[in-house]
Amino acid sequence: MAFSLSKLFGSKSTDTQTGDTIEAIINDVENRPFGISENNVLFAGLNELGGYFFFQTVIVGQLNVKSKNGAQLTFIGDDFNLKLEADMLEFESDNSDLKGRYITKIDFQIEESDVKRLENATLRSILINVKKQDILFSKYVVIETTNEEE
Template sequence: MAFLSQLFGSKTSDRKSKSNDTIEAIINDIENKPFGVSESNVLFAGLNELGGYFFFQTVIVGDLNVKCKNGAQLYFAGDDFKLKLEADMPEFESENSDIKGRNVTKIDFQIEESEVKKLENATLRSIQLKVKKHDILFSKYVVIESSDEEE
């Protein structure tokens, strides 16, 4: 039995301690700047326009693994700012990545042009994704600038 627990892991504390390494690894492996981070997922996002319609495109990389037919909601909370976005398509599915235990989930959200400016100017405290039984709270990712004298 000890052999099986070594193979598959049996302690949740082990998994949580590894999640910080996973978040760091995800951030280091992907060249784009993260928009938000949670305990075991990294949110990459950006605004896009197609034919006069605006979309908030997201890619969640981490342990989120979902097959959805009912859409998702994305909530933004900030200083005097709240916004709820609905998924553009109700059906989407996570894909396995080349790295074991890591999934990639792409979800586009509809956003009105008037909300785009508000979102760009907002000071965000949190981003929350609700999809099926998953409720993931992301904190805004902040890059700490360091002075590199090598350049």
């Protein structure tokens, strides 16, 4: 999961924007969103390092947090519920070039057996709990349109 840092932080040409929106974040970041909330966009993916699996997340938007107690990530779907704990207890949001936009990177530990369950699940939402804040993300779905002539 590679992110273009200039795209995550925004470019100087968009500094004059008034009000950051979900659409603006999605347009500014090259990666496909995993989930969206009212004020944040969740980018995520699975990764493996030395036989250990991680679910890496990057939250772009208004979330501005400094945590010493970690975070929890809960996947909610059709007959599916999986809760993960943050890999590190301490993390904090980074400022971006755009006023009011922050980047928060959190990795979550996941067992190999849960990876398979997650890949087969039909997800509806993703909940992140950090510092007594609950942020509910809806699973991002791309609606394809076709231009068919009659």
